[in-house]
Amino acid sequence: MHIEWWQILLLTLYSGFAIYDGNNTTFGAVKPTMAGFFAGLILGDVQTGLIVGGTLNLLVLGVGNFGGSSMPDYMTGALLGTAFAVMSGKGAEFGATLAVPIGLLMIQLDVLARFCNTFIQHRAETLVSEQHLKRATYMNLMGIIPTSLSRMLPVFLALVFGSQFVQGVVDSLPMWLMNGLKTAGGILPALGIAILLRYLPVQKNMAFLLVGFFLAAFLKVPVIGAAMIGLAMALVAFNFDSPRAQVATGENSVNGDDMEDE
Amino acid sequence: MNNEQIKLSPEMKKVFWRWYFFGQAGWNYEKMQGLGYYYSIYPLIDNLYGASDEGARVAVSELQFFNTNNSMAPIILGVDGAIQESQGESSKDAVASLKTGMMGPLAGIGDTLFAVIPNTIIGSIASYMALKGNPFALILWIAFGFLRLAVMRSFFFMGYKEGVKLINSLGDRLKKITSAANVLGMTVIGALIPSVITAGFVYQFKNGGVKISIQSLADQIMPGLAPALVVLFTYWLLGRKHMNSTRVTLILILVGILAYNLKVFA
Numbered sequence: 001m002h003i004e005w006w007q008i009l010l011l012t013l014y015s016g017f018a019i020y021d022g023n024n025t026t027f028g029a030v031k032p033t034m035a036g037f038f039a040g041l042i043l044g045d046v047q048t049g050l051i052v053g054g055t056l057n058l059l060v061l062g063v064g065n066f067g068g069s070s071m072p073d074y075m076t077g078a079l080l081g082t083a084f085a086v087m088s089g090k091g092a093e094f095g096a097t098l099a100v101p102i103g104l105l106m107i108q109l110d111v112l113a114r115f116c117n118t119f120i121q122h123r124a125e126t127l128v129s130e131q132h133l134k135r136a137t138y139m140n141l142m143g144i145i146p147t148s149l150s151r152m153l154p155v156f157l158a159l160v161f162g163s164q165f166v167q168g169v170v171d172s173l174p175m176w177l178m179n180g181l182k183t184a185g186g187i188l189p190a191l192g193i194a195i196l197l198r199y200l201p202v203q204k205n206m207a208f209l210l211v212g213f214f215l216a217a218f219l220k221v222p223v224i225g226a227a228m229i230g231l232a233m234a235l236v237a238f239n240f241d242s243p244r245a246q247v248a249t250g251e252n253s254v255n256g257d258d259m260e261d262e
Numbered sequence: 263m264n265n266e267q268i269k270l271s272p273e274m275k276k277v278f279w280r281w282y283f284f285g286q287a288g289w290n291y292e293k294m295q296g297l298g299y300y301y302s303i304y305p306l307i308d309n310l311y312g313a314s315d316e317g318a319r320v321a322v323s324e325l326q327f328f329n330t331n332n333s334m335a336p337i338i339l340g341v342d343g344a345i346q347e348s349q350g351e352s353s354k355d356a357v358a359s360l361k362t363g364m365m366g367p368l369a370g371i372g373d374t375l376f377a378v379i380p381n382t383i384i385g386s387i388a389s390y391m392a393l394k395g396n397p398f399a400l401i402l403w404i405a406f407g408f409l410r411l412a413v414m415r416s417f418f419f420m421g422y423k424e425g426v427k428l429i430n431s432l433g434d435r436l437k438k439i440t441s442a443a444n445v446l447g448m449t450v451i452g453a454l455i456p457s458v459i460t461a462g463f464v465y466q467f468k469n470g471g472v473k474i475s476i477q478s479l480a481d482q483i484m485p486g487l488a489p490a491l492v493v494l495f496t497y498w499l500l501g502r503k504h505m506n507s508t509r510v511t512l513i514l515i516l517v518g519i520l521a522y523n524l525k526v527f528a
Contacts, residue, residue: 023286024332026410028403033388037397047395054392058458059511061385072508100515104508117290121297124288128321133304133313136321140301143288176523183527184518186460187492189389191510193459194496196382196451205448212452217486223390223453227383230449238442 001087003043008159010042011079015155016148018075023147032056032078039082049082051092056081056099058189061196070110076151077103080158097181100188106154113150117143208233268423274343276305278418281339282411285332294329299339299361306343316351323354330365331372336414338364340421371436375443380406382447386454393458455493456486463488463527488527 014035022030029035033053040049056074077099085095124139202209208230215221215229270278281302288297303324311317330338338361345353345360384406388399463476480487499510521527 020287023289024283025407026333027407028384028400031385031388031403033385033392034400034403037392037400046397050392050395050397054389057385057389057392058454061381061389072511097515100511104511107508114289114291117288117297118292120288121290121293124297124300125322125325128300128318128325131313131318133307133317133321136325137301137304140284140288140297143290143297144284147287147289177519180519180522181515182518183461183522184515187518187521188511188514189454189458190489190492190496191507191514193451193454193493194500194510195507196378196447197493197497198500199378200382200444200447200451202448205444208445208448209452212449213455213486213490214452215449216453217456217484217490221453223450223457224387226453227387227446227450230446233449234442234446237445238438 001043001089003083003087003159007042008156011039011083011159012152012156014038015076015079015151019147019151020144022075030075032060032074035075036078036082039079040086043083043086045082045086048085048092048095049078052082052085052095052099053078055092055096055185055189056103057192059100059103059192061192070107070114072100072103073106073110073151074099074103076106076155079155080162083159084162093182093185094178096188097185102158106151109150109154113146116146120146268419270419270422271309271347273305273309274340274347274422277302277339277343278336278415280305281332281335282414285335293325293327295332295335296325296328299328299335300325302339303342306346310346310350320346320351320354323358326358328361328365330369331376333376333410333414334368334372334417335365336418337368337421340418340423341425344422344425371440374440375436376410379440379443379447383443383450386450390454390458455489459489459492461488461492461521461527464525465527 014029018029018035021027029038031053033050033056036049036051036053036056037046038049039053040046043049056078060071060074080102081095081099084098085092088094120139120142124136127133127136127139197209211233212226212230215226216223221229281298284301285298286295288301289295290297300321304321307317307320307324311320341360341364342357345357349356384399384402388402391397391399463480465476467474467476477488484490496510496514499505499513500507
């Protein structure tokens, strides 16, 4: 499929807005699922966009850019992965696997943008030392430019020049690799899950992990159903934890106390 | 906590919205959120000190290194505003050390509460539904955006009203919410493992005319065995020295390619 100029424009603008939103207002534009959905909508194949975005989103469940660490940018990955999947006609799995290296490469550009903002910070410090207090505040807004460009430029260039290039790569890939990548796409979500398990207090909450697994694996309960059971258990845990409940349960709560302060 | 009783000055209202919309716009490696913090608190500096030497000294101090969870920062901005409005420039050093003292603990709680937990719960549900071709769960992100805004606003009021003493009592309450939310998160993750990881054994025994597939044997032991093993392996990998998520990603891609071609699973 040929990509139109307005599709390139909208996808480019989205990438710039998404990174702003992710850093500030946080309405989910930077989440791969949302980006994949948007790209699918623009390119006329929502299903592919959702599958590419959903697959990538599972990879970053446990990853957050805390304290300024850069994480794989699967928002850009989802946009381009969906676009290339639709353009090449090779399907969502192909798009998702292609998006992973894109997301990993984008880490470098994220670092570059944050580094560029260091100069802007210096400029603000100079302005303040010269008593231009108000002009110094504009520097903060200037920071949007490197951050947004770090996403918009690669998306734009990839879409303008990438379609033929990507098609060429696709045509030259052997079957064993294509199918192998498909299998890889199937197991990659394990990474997001494993990172979360490393981050959350697994030992304390092992029981709930087992309950969730049991519900889905044995009883075939959908994830949303399991979330409802989880919510119910969370409410019980919360009420049990409150000071009133401790008074009410009297002696029994003494033994349970060591569970709470972690 | 009754927020209606507090009257915010017009400057303080601006402080909040500036943070909300542009708090991390100028994020950089040197001072992190320092530039955004200065941008946000500027209306107050301008109102209290104008373009005086005092103002410049406060500005230099507010432009220093700052880094916390950006949803929690309004608490600190509120405390800062309340102190400066009552104490003026003499509070400059106290404000600077309060900011530094609060940003660490608030970052820890905030990252869990506003990043890890919504990422886990909303992210899981949205991904799962998206893989089934349903975009509906994306609304949850938008709803969370509004919820976060409301919480940030009430944090700002709380910081302004309660000042310093707030942090201790708030910490306890948030800890309880965090641990309850962890229960929900873990349950969802448990359910996610067999739902979203696609791995099934393809190997078949052939003995004379009898074919036995490993997958049907595995299903009798435990459905979702292959996904569970993949997660265990990945979890173990992540715990190894010199491992990071990028390397594990590459290893998993390699494992996928090998597993398909050696016909272990697909």
